[in-house]
Amino acid sequence: MASAKNSKLAKSATTEVTERKLATEGTELVIIFRVSPFFRGVLRGSVFPRGIVFMSSQDEQLQQRQSNLAELGNLGIEIYPRRFDRRHTISQLVDAYGLRSHDELEAEKIETVTSGRILTIRSFGKANFLVLSDGRAKVQVYLRQDSLPPLDFQIFKLLDFGDWVGVEGHLFRTKTNEFTIWASRLHFLAKCLLPLPEKWHGLTDVEIRYRQRYLDLSVNPDSRRVFETRSRIVSAIREFMTARGYLEVETPMMQPIAGGAIARPFVTHHNALDMDLYLRVAPELYLKRLTIGGLEKVFEINRNFRNEGISTQHNPEFTMMEFYEAYADYHSLMAMTEEMIGAVARQAIGTDEVTFGDHQISLKAPYRRRSLRHAVAEEASERLGRQVDEKDLRDYWTVVKLARDLALPNYIPPAPGTGGAGRITMDLLERLCEGQLIEPTFVYDFPTEVSPLSKQKPDDPETVERFELYIGGFEVANAFSELNDPAEQRRRFEEQLKERARGDLEAHQMDEDYIRWTRITSERSSTACRRRPARDSASIVSSCC
């Protein structure tokens, strides 16, 4: 509350201050200043002590709602009630009785006690309608002055859009056939002090929807469905893995070396140890250590952090599932992955036929399989109208020429010495093919150059046993047979170090500990597969969280 002293200061500071008095409850007086530009600048510069009340229109709405709350208190009711026992949720009411006819409801006179947030108030003096929502379903409430205790009707008159209330009454249908609760009691549960987004346009600003989830959840039922679907997907993946003997583990998120993926990390600092640590870009190397130690099948569902671009497709902190299995190779992984995705879809949304954008996609196994070089050569041949051979993709200068012929917008191939044929082939996959891989497709056999932790094919050292799964034009999984030759692993890390030295901040760092463990286990074999439930699976069925 503004003190008299502050008022004086304000007046002497500007000639344009106008005052308006707004009586609130009791004896308090709020002074609202409508201020000149100069005065506002003074406010910002904190010349005045705190306590000056500057009111915008939104503040006035807050004031109004606070005043209504105070009035409710004056009625002698508890304005922050502790408990409300419902007989039904609104969803339960709608599910159980929402299709009953007018006559059925009249005959049954079903009594209910329920609660929800007020979405609309339509007032006709002595007859009034509320629409309440529990976030999933809505129901209309009919409040007649002569059907309610006088106190409850007074409560009604102090309600605002967004408040939470409890209602007792029986179910019926109005003249216009709307499923409605005829209220015999109205209970105040909680005040909404700030106005919710307006009802007609609703909350459509994507920016606000993501930054203020509570608002989105309050007014957009689809927002809740995304959360529910995501939760079911994660549960289904967990059940699928556990049922097959995989052990769920959690490995370090703060790592001295951010390894396991080609990505730029976030840096943080541990005070007691006085050392910088990286937020992990992948759990890979730690999961692999567990496999090496003898846990033959492990998985982890958790966050990873990548210090890169942000968009609807890229979240700096995203969830992914990663699993490792001894004695298996990447062919076993393809079979398991296609089985898992179909099973998870059936369990989470009840079908493995999904609509994604303009496409109908079947998630039922088996999925299409294409080697990477085959996929690129095929697409390039089609675009250029001439035969491109897979072996053209193994020579730097040939593939550079190919990339130039394709005239890809904004694409500059890496200069000699900063990336070879393998790197460019990967780029071509992403730019030529990725968006067209709508039907679930395994793209397999990757260039060794871009896969520092994968095992080479027995007859082809330029190629590793690795695949990526694409669905709906997005990469949803990446997997490979693990490299377990310590000498070769050291050579690969050294290659990565050279790339770092050339300025590639994403190239892998040397991880001596990892090599040491590889030595211990050089007679074993393991396999990694990754997929990302948070973004990709959710995006198959709806959108991301």
Place this chain on the structure above:
RNA sequence: GCGCCUGUAGCUCAGUGGUAGAGCAUCCGACUUUUAAUCGGAUGGCCGUUGGUUCAAUUCCAACCAGGCGCACCA
């Protein structure tokens, strides 16, 4: 990092070289079955910030700030 776009009432948006308008929201009044209820009245704006041109700028120009989109990076 580069390019494009936007900034006017709480929200969604009109508009003009002579300091502003609508609908919704809010407040007051009427109304005992409404569906964005309706009707009558009222409140609410440094027209993003700073500077320039001008007798006069919310409007024209410039810079800046904030936000968005696209590209690049990336999953």
